[in-house]
């Protein structure tokens with residue numbers, strides 16, 4: 001378990017979408033654990049179903065699980081029934097595995113509009129630093145994007161399904177700690193900043 005968070009010290013929330021991956025996610029969890037750090041994983045229902053032991057491990061080691069839909073459809077294009085299925089199914093799957101349903105959601109492709117904000121019954125968590133890891137597949141580029149841009153309260157977007165992202169995480173976690181940052185979950189950062197996350201609101205950072 002992580003030592004207590006100091007609310008007066010700078011902090012960063014690393015976030016990982018589209019997993020868990022049976023190959024890369026356990027290695028990312030190893031790195032976080034080794035460095036006494038935690039992160040938030042916005043998982044897909046389809047992938048969660050296939051990797052229950054990884055989900056349980058995330059929770060056991062102090063990480064947070066968020067909802068990233070059941071099968072990664074564009075949520076702005078769905079009927080109400082389809083939207084409910086995409087949002088509620090992962091809640092059930094994740095609760096069955098870990099005992100706790102997520103309290104935060106990240107919409108797919110970062111798409112959001114007023115109508116969707118009204119229909120999503122959870123705080124919506126986007127990001128302030130996009131590593132574009134899915135496109136570059138380049139560990140140096142991912143590492144530099146984070147280290148050159150990061151500041152207190154940033155939310156960093158990555159995907160725990162690429163080898164290049166894992167290699168970047170291996171270097172960026174100790175580098176951020178060396179710079180004095182605590183690596184925390186979304187809920188931990190909200191708590192430390194005195195932010196009450198509200199359903200239907202979009203959060204892209206938690207700057208002091």
Ligand code: ZN
Pocket residue numbers: 017018068072108109
């Ligand atoms: Zn995604």
